Structures are given as C-alpha cells and as structure tokens.
Amino acid sequence: MDLGPFTDSPGFDEAAQLDTDDALAGFRDRYVITDADLVYLDGNSLGRLPSRATQIVDEVTINQWGERLIRSWNEGWWTLHLEIGDQLAPILGALPGEAIVSDSTSVNLYKLANAALGARPGRKKIVTDDLNFPTDVYVLDGLAESHGADLVVVESDGVTGPIDGLRSAIDDDTALVSLSHTVFKSGYTYDLATVTEIAHDAGALVLWDCSHSVGVVPIDFDSAGIDLAVGCTYKYLNGGPGSPAWLYVRSNLQDKLTNPITAWWGHAEPFEFGLDYEPVGGIRRFHTGTMPILSLAPIAAGVQDVLDAGMDQIRAKSEAMSEYMIRQVDTHLKPLGFELASPRDVGQRGSHVSISHEMAWPITRALVERAQVIPDFRTPDNIRFGIAPLYNTFTEVHTAVQRTKRVVESGAHTRYLDAEATVT
Numbered sequence: 001m002d003l004g005p006f007t008d009s010p011g012f013d014e015a016a017q018l019d020t021d022d023a024l025a026g027f028r029d030r031y032v033i034t035d036a037d038l039v040y041l042d043g044n045s046l047g048r049l050p051s052r053a054t055q056i057v058d059e060v061t062i063n064q065w066g067e068r069l070i071r072s073w074n075e076g077w078w079t080l081h082l083e084i085g086d087q088l089a090p091i092l093g094a095l096p097g098e099a100i101v102s103d104s105t106s107v108n109l110y111k112l113a114n115a116a117l118g119a120r121p122g123r124k125k126i127v128t129d130d131l132n133f134p135t136d137v138y139v140l141d142g143l144a145e146s147h148g149a150d151l152v153v154v155e156s157d158g159v160t161g162p163i164d165g166l167r168s169a170i171d172d173d174t175a176l177v178s179l180s181h182t183v184f185k186s187g188y189t190y191d192l193a194t195v196t197e198i199a200h201d202a203g204a205l206v207l208w209d210c211s212h213s214v215g216v217v218p219i220d221f222d223s224a225g226i227d228l229a230v231g232c233t234y235k236y237l238n239g240g241p242g243s244p245a246w247l248y249v250r251s252n253l254q255d256k257l258t259n260p261i262t263a264w265w266g267h268a269e270p271f272e273f274g275l276d277y278e279p280v281g282g283i284r285r286f287h288t289g290t291m292p293i294l295s296l297a298p299i300a301a302g303v304q305d306v307l308d309a310g311m312d313q314i315r316a317k318s319e320a321m322s323e324y325m326i327r328q329v330d331t332h333l334k335p336l337g338f339e340l341a342s343p344r345d346v347g348q349r350g351s352h353v354s355i356s357h358e359m360a361w362p363i364t365r366a367l368v369e370r371a372q373v374i375p376d377f378r379t380p381d382n383i384r385f386g387i388a389p390l391y392n393t394f395t396e397v398h399t400a401v402q403r404t405k406r407v408v409e410s411g412a413h414t415r416y417l418d419a420e421a422t423v424t
C-alpha cells in the first residue's frame with residue numbers, strides 16, 4: 001500500500017504550513033518515536049512514551065530500589081502521590097492539596113461516588129448519561145444497588161450531552177450527578193460549570209470523569225465549583241500503561257467525606273499500627289494502600305510536558321488539528337461512506353475526532369496492519385482519532401486521512417471482515 005506522503009493531495013500544503021507555524025513543534029522531540037512512518041493517533045487510549053520517563057524509571061529502579069532499597073520510602077516515595085497531585089493541580093485548576101494520584105480511575109470513582117452518597121443521606125438517586133464510559137456506569141449501578149438507590153441513565157442522541165434531559169432528571173432526591181467531561185466515543189465535552197450548577201441547585205454533589213480531557217482541554221475545577229473528579233494519567237498525560245489515576249476533592253469538602261476503603265494509607269497514624277481506623281485530615285484520606293512506585297514516578301514526566309507547553313497553547317493546537325481533520329474527512333472520506341460522529345462545533349469537542357462507517361472494524365484493522373495508522377475502534381461503527389498536540393503533527397493527520405481513503409478505495413479492509421482482537 002502507498003504510505004504517502006501524498007504531497008499532491010488537497011490539504012497537504014496547508015498541513016505543512018500549519019506544522020511550520022506550530023508553536024509546540026519542538027515538544028515532539030521529547031517523545032520516543034522509533035518509527036517515523038507510523039501515524040499514532042491513539043494518545044487518548046495510551047499516550048506515547050516521554051523520553052524523560054525512561055530516565056525516571058532508571059533512577060527509580062537502579063538508584064532508588066537497587067541501592068537505597070527500603071530507605072527510599074523516607075527519601076521521597078511515601079509522599080510521591082501527593083507531590084504528583086500538586087504538580088497536576090494547575091492543569092486541573094485546583095489548589096495544592098486538592099488532588100492525589102491513587103489507584104485506578106474505576107476505583108477512585110467508586111471511592112468518591114460512595115463518599116458522595118454518604119454525604120447526602122436520604123437522597124435515593126444517582127444521575128448519569130448514556131455517553132458515559134461503561135466502567136463508570138457499572139460502578140454507579142453497583143453503588144445504587146448497595147445503597148438502595150436508583151441509577152438514572154439519561155438518554156442522548158449518541159453524540160451530544162443531553163443537557164435538557166439531565167435538567168429534568170436532577171431533582172431534590174438526587175444525591176450525585178456523575179458524567180464524563182469529554183465523552184469517550186463522540187468526544188462531546190460538557191461545560192463543567194453549567195452541569196455543576198444544575199446539580200448544586202438541586203442540592204446534589206457532582207463527580208466528573210476527566211480521563212479524556214485532562215491535559216488537552218482546559219479545566220478549572222475551583223472556579224467552576226466542582227466537588228469531585230477523577231481521571232486517567234495514561235492518556236494525554238502520557239503516564240504509561242496502567243499508570244495510577246488521579247482524584248480531586250474540593251478542599252472544603254475533604255473532611256466531610258469518608259473514603260469507603262478505610263485502609264492504612266488514609267489513616268492518621270499508619271505507623272502506630274493501631275487497630276481502630278482514624279482518617280487523616282485532607283486529601284490523603286482518599287488514598288488506600290501502597291503505591292506502585294514504578295508506575296507512579298514516570299507520570300511526572302508527562303505532567304511536566306503539559307505544564308511546559310501550557311494548556312492554552314495545547315488547546316489552541318488541538319482545536320486547529322481537529323478542525324483541519326474534519327475538513328479533510330469532509331473532502332476525502334465523506335464520499336466513501338464515512339460520517340462525522342463527533343460534534344461539529346469545536347467548542348463542544350475534546351481532542352479526538354470520531355468518524356463512523358459500516359465497515360469501521362475491518363477498516364481499523366487494515367489501518368493498523370497495512371497502513372501504519374493507529375486509531376482505535378469503538379463498537380459498533382466508530383473509528384476514533386485521538387489528537388495529542390504535544391507530539392502529533394498536521395501532516396500526520398493529513399496522512400491518516402489519505403491512508404484511510406486508500407484502504408477503502410483499494411478494498412484492503414475486506415481481508416479483515418472476520419478479524420478478532422481483544423483490545424480495540
């Protein structure tokens with residue numbers, strides 16, 4: 001298959017010019033990129049490896065684990081989850097002491113949703129929408145069942161957040177509203193303040209999953225009055241496969257909420273080894289057990305890249321790239337049966353662009369196996385292109401669209417009609 005660079009096809013010159021003018025172009029060199037031909041547009045599932053992360057892993061394994069052994073707990077490991085939380089705070093629009101890195105996003109969601117239900121006794125409703133990530137819905141559903149509450153899943157049109165439906169569903173029986181900030185399939189992005197205000201007007205708490213927005217969509221928790229939030233670090237923060245997640249609790253709520261996993265890292269005096277649980281004050285009470293230091297430490301590299309680039313610049317490039325991609329999709333892919341499955345309004349979009357096609361699954365396989373393009377597939381008919389402004393280029397976007405066009409025109413995807421894969 002012809003892998004390009006397709007310099008004669010419409011849009012190439014524009015992409016090349018945008019790359020020349022790109023204020024963040026230098027950041028690509030901070031990442032380990034071994035295959036120049038590969039167009040990696042899956043940073044919304046697993047971000048690329050920051051070079052600095054490899055140095056951190058060497059330091060943590062060879063020097064800290066290898067030489068300093070258990071002494072390393074007192075030489076930085078014990079407080080690392082707090083330090084990286086504080087490093088992340090400006091990206092969340094949070095204050096120091098309002099975020100920590102701890103457990104997975106699913107576990108953090110469970111902890112904070114449970115804590116919220118405990119803080120609204122007597123209220124019997126949790127509200128979410130059908131755009132939310134399935135793990136969130138499973139966790140909320142399980143919690144509703146164990147609390148004798150109802151989970152209301154507000155229906156959407158599959159792309160756009162159902163604001164009116166949420167407004168009708170949220171009432172004075174609602175304990176918690178929990179949604180994804182940027183939704184995983186269409187990329188629709190809620191206005192945090194609007195929904196938070198609807199929830200607060202009804203006396204409910206609000207818990208946001210910012211896995212698909214953190215590091216790529218500006219967030220300002222404190223000014224939007226957010227109560228609670230969670231998010232992955234392995235997507236646009238480039239923390240590495242399975243890197244632990246962050247959680248945020250507004251400072252004046254922290255001591256009013258209870259972590260349902262009453263474990264020793266959330267204890268006021270863990271090394272007294274007393275048998276009665278006494279929660280520590282502040283954000284540390286939402287932590288549970290021993291941190292996976294080898295997965296935690298490298299997160300600092302990706303977070304620092306975001307801080308160095310600045311959220312305004314990252315968002316500006318992300319918007320320009322997704323707008324460019326949608327123009328290219330309209331020109332080259334629409335005639336081949338593709339439809340845009342993300343909001344057209346850039347103000348409602350995160351940093352991924354989804355397109356739908358009845359053959360989306362075999363086309364995705366052909367892109368990965370034959371065309372050196374890695375997007376991802378979301379059932380039943382979505383191909384998601386994750387745009388990571390720190391390392392993706394406009395010419396990569398151009399190339400991805402052209403290779404997709406050639407896959408379909410050549411029928412290369414028809415070989416993959418029965419393709420199987422576990423991770424899609």
Ligand SMILES: Cc1ncc(COP(=O)(O)O)c(C=O)c1O
Nearest residue numbers: 104105106107133135184209211
């Ligand atoms: C929006 C969202 N929430 C939660 C998760 C699950 O995170 P974890 O498996 O780390 O618990 C994901 C995973 O991709 C996600 O996209």
